[in-house]
Amino acid sequence: MTKINQLSTYLSENNLDAAFITTPDNVFYVSGFRSNPHERLLGVVIFKDAEPLMICPKMEVPDAKEAGWAFDVVGHQDTDQPWQLLKEAIVAKGITINQLAIEKSHMTVERLEALQELFPQASFARLDDQLNSMRVIKDERELDILRKAAEFADYAIEVGVSEIAEGKTELEILTAIELALKKKGIAHMSFDTMVLSGPKTASPHGKPGDRKIQKGDFVLFDLGVIYEGYCSDITRTVSFGEPSDAQKDVYETVKKAEQAAVDAVKPGVRAMDLDKIARDVITQAGYGEFFTHRLGHGLGISVHEFPSVTGNNEMALIEGMVFTIEPGIYDPSITGVRIEDDVVVTKDGVEVLTKYPKELVIIPSA
Amino acid sequence: MTKINQLSTYLSENNLDAAFITTPDNVFYVSGFRSNPHERLLGVVIFKDAEPLMICPKMEVPDAKEAGWAFDVVGHQDTDQPWQLLKEAIVAKGITINQLAIEKSHMTVERLEALQELFPQASFARLDDQLNSMRVIKDERELDILRKAAEFADYAIEVGVSEIAEGKTELEILTAIELALKKKGIAHMSFDTMVLSGPKTASPHGKPGDRKIQKGDFVLFDLGVIYEGYCSDITRTVSFGEPSDAQKDVYETVKKAEQAAVDAVKPGVRAMDLDKIARDVITQAGYGEFFTHRLGHGLGISVHEFPSVTGNNEMALIEGMVFTIEPGIYDPSITGVRIEDDVVVTKDGVEVLTKYPKELVIIPSA
Numbered sequence: 149m150t151k152i153n154q155l156s157t158y159l160s161e162n163n164l165d166a167a168f169i170t171t172p173d174n175v176f177y178v179s180g181f182r183s184n185p186h187e188r189l190l191g192v193v194i195f196k197d198a199e200p201l202m203i204c205p206k207m208e209v210p211d212a213k214e215a216g217w218a219f220d221v222v223g224h225q226d227t228d229q230p231w232q233l234l235k236e237a238i239v240a241k242g243i244t245i246n247q248l249a250i251e252k253s254h255m256t257v258e259r260l261e262a263l264q265e266l267f268p269q270a271s272f273a274r275l276d277d278q279l280n281s282m283r284v285i286k287d288e289r290e291l292d293i294l295r296k297a298a299e300f301a302d303y304a305i306e307v308g309v310s311e312i313a314e315g316k317t318e319l320e321i322l323t324a325i326e327l328a329l330k331k332k333g334i335a336h337m338s339f340d341t342m343v344l345s346g347p348k349t350a351s352p353h354g355k356p357g358d359r360k361i362q363k364g365d366f367v368l369f370d371l372g373v374i375y376e377g378y379c380s381d382i383t384r385t386v387s388f389g390e391p392s393d394a395q396k397d398v399y400e401t402v403k404k405a406e407q408a409a410v411d412a413v414k415p416g417v418r419a420m421d422l423d424k425i426a427r428d429v430i431t432q433a434g435y436g437e438f439f440t441h442r443l444g445h446g447l448g449i450s451v452h453e454f455p456s457v458t459g460n461n462e463m464a465l466i467e468g469m470v471f472t473i474e475p476g477i478y479d480p481s482i483t484g485v486r487i488e489d490d491v492v493v494t495k496d497g498v499e500v501l502t503k504y505p506k507e508l509v510i511i512p513s514a
Numbered sequence: 515m516t517k518i519n520q521l522s523t524y525l526s527e528n529n530l531d532a533a534f535i536t537t538p539d540n541v542f543y544v545s546g547f548r549s550n551p552h553e554r555l556l557g558v559v560i561f562k563d564a565e566p567l568m569i570c571p572k573m574e575v576p577d578a579k580e581a582g583w584a585f586d587v588v589g590h591q592d593t594d595q596p597w598q599l600l601k602e603a604i605v606a607k608g609i610t611i612n613q614l615a616i617e618k619s620h621m622t623v624e625r626l627e628a629l630q631e632l633f634p635q636a637s638f639a640r641l642d643d644q645l646n647s648m649r650v651i652k653d654e655r656e657l658d659i660l661r662k663a664a665e666f667a668d669y670a671i672e673v674g675v676s677e678i679a680e681g682k683t684e685l686e687i688l689t690a691i692e693l694a695l696k697k698k699g700i701a702h703m704s705f706d707t708m709v710l711s712g713p714k715t716a717s718p719h720g721k722p723g724d725r726k727i728q729k730g731d732f733v734l735f736d737l738g739v740i741y742e743g744y745c746s747d748i749t750r751t752v753s754f755g756e757p758s759d760a761q762k763d764v765y766e767t768v769k770k771a772e773q774a775a776v777d778a779v780k781p782g783v784r785a786m787d788l789d790k791i792a793r794d795v796i797t798q799a800g801y802g803e804f805f806t807h808r809l810g811h812g813l814g815i816s817v818h819e820f821p822s823v824t825g826n827n828e829m830a831l832i833e834g835m836v837f838t839i840e841p842g843i844y845d846p847s848i849t850g851v852r853i854e855d856d857v858v859v860t861k862d863g864v865e866v867l868t869k870y871p872k873e874l875v876i877i878p879s880a
Binding site for chain 1: 552553616618619620621622623624626627638640642685686688689692693696697701706721722724818
């Protein structure tokens with residue numbers, strides 16, 4: 149069933165006449181058309197029992213069709229009144245809007261007022277939770293894209309590790325990674341790439357800078373790419389030169405915690421259970437106070453979406469959910485280490501999308 | 515008068531009890547505190563005749579104070595009810611909210627509903643136009659920051675020009691520019707940096723790629739930085755090797771058009787007049803059909819803000835406005851050229867912020 153059919157069914161079941169979707173991420177989700185028209189009106193209207201329609205700037209109509217939109221498109225120019233065109237297209241279908249579902253956590257008050265003027269008799273329902281509950285489960289097509297996005301993340305780590313050398317700065321390594329990805333057609337990272345070295349690894353929100361890599365450093369990479377509208381997110385930490393016993397112990401503890409959480413993923417397990425499993429390993433090794441953030445977050449069209457993998461999220465995992473597992477220890481007296489994978493909940497377990505090895509990589513320091 | 519005093523005066527004059535500002539750009543504008551709390555509540559409440567207050571996540575309270583916020587701050591944790599805390603802080607001041615001004619073009623319906631629940635008797639007015647009309651005029655402090663942002667843009671062009679060499683790719687040059695800026699502490703560009711060469715210069719929205727620079731190419735740079743929350747935006751086009759007469763003619767025409775518009779800037783001139791002055795130069799030289807976009811756009815906390823410098827904007831220029839002037843000719847049979855400066859409307863003329871020379875730079879091709 150397509151996303152649009154799913155939403156039509158939802159509208160029927162809830163006595164709603166139509167849904168009006170206007171956030172670029174959700175327009176992309178239901179239509180395959182990715183656009184950011186800024187203030188200009190872009191939206192998809194889905195009906196209980198009629199074909200959907202799209203409204204977008206006229207110059208983007210061909211792009212929408214090329215992206216696979218097979219239904220009506222209302223194109224508008226800057227000299228048009230787009231809201232009026234929208235109403236006319238709906239009226240032309242013989243549809244009356246009494247109950248309209250909107251994205252209340254995104255739609256602006258200004259746009260609500262425009263809709264109230266167009267449909268004075270209408271009341272407005274909340275569509276957000278329905279969209280969130282759909283987006284949290286990825287279908288096969290989405291999983292294929294996420295697999296590929298994760299491959300690029302693995303490749304980025306490979307490049308980063310190969311760039312590590314005495315005296316190179318964090319920023320130089322970061323730049324080499326992003327250049328290599330751009331050459332592969334990746335135009336945007338899913339967030340600011342992080343390359344941190346030495347004591348800076350112990351700061352979970354540190355910023356890459358001019359620090360030069362030196363013998364004995366751990367180097368932490370946290371990065372991801374946007375591929376066909378979907379995000380990946382990986383963290384690996386490697387050693388430049390032979391690590392101390394204390395560094396090794398931190399590393400092996402994080403690795404064990406991460407693997408324990410990954411191994412526990414399957415339908416029915418709660419998000420909070422995963423957090424506890426990883427946290428217990430770290431606490432029992434004596435580093436509990438240095439694991440200062442949640443275990444992970446959902447991943448998809450947004451780099452942070454549902455489900456949140458926190459110690460108080462009772463949501464049970466369902467097949468098709470995709471999220472990160474990323475425990476860390478940030479002990480300023482030893483080092484910081486974080487290891488992060490992207491995982492999918494499968495029918496009876498887990499598929500790990502990011503495949504860069506998790507054995508501690510030791511780069512000879514000459 | 516501070517921005518907050520200006521807004522208090524506006525509230526008095528319009529019989530509004532308070533303004534609630536929640537978009538991160540406008541919170542920064544009125545408070546100096548830059549934060550992006552995502553779904554968490556961040557806002558500044560300004561009153562007709564009481565000191566303002568801020569609400570933000572508890573862990574950011576110290577940052578807000580460090581950024582210079584000298585008034586009350588309500589910090590909230592994830593376990594708190596932030597809207598309730600907001601109401602209590604307002605009630606504690608003895609203030610009743612009957613008329614509340616909000617940013618209707620940004621505030622979400624969900625947040626409006628939260629406010630309606632807190633203040634059932636209140637009606638909601640539009641604050642957007644007042645904020646826009648304030649932001650369009652930059653004060654001395656803002657101008658100092660914009661001057662510095664423009665200096666970094668000049669520097670970026672210098673780096674880019676110095677990197678041009680036979681066989682180097684657009685992406686390699688782009689990467690060198692961004693690395694040089696990162697080393698100077700610039701963490702973010704104001705938009706995706708553009709380095710286009712040869713025939714690609716004729717595409718105003720082309721994407722930098724693996725094309726190698728070769729003799730006879732024009733190379734077009736369009737870029738800007740974010741410095742202390744404010745944006746710059748510059749375009750320069752240079753020649754790699756001796757240009758043809760046709761290339762020179764296109765260049766000189768754009769340069770003349772750009773300079774004519776810059777020279778015409780002063781209070782009272784309309785935005786549309788500037789567009790016409792530049793367009794006339796290009797049309798008279800026979801390239802009218804190849805100048806396919808507006809002359810420029812306002813610049814400040816956003817890289818595109820008011821005023822829009824288009825052929826139909828009748829707004830008269832006022833001292834303190836900052837915008838780009840960026841005519842271009844995109845003739846696929848010859849080359850593309852665009853030249854862009856950032857300018858300020860002064861008391862009786864113009865100050866040009868971007869200073870990289872506009873004489874055609876010819877880089878020897880070996």
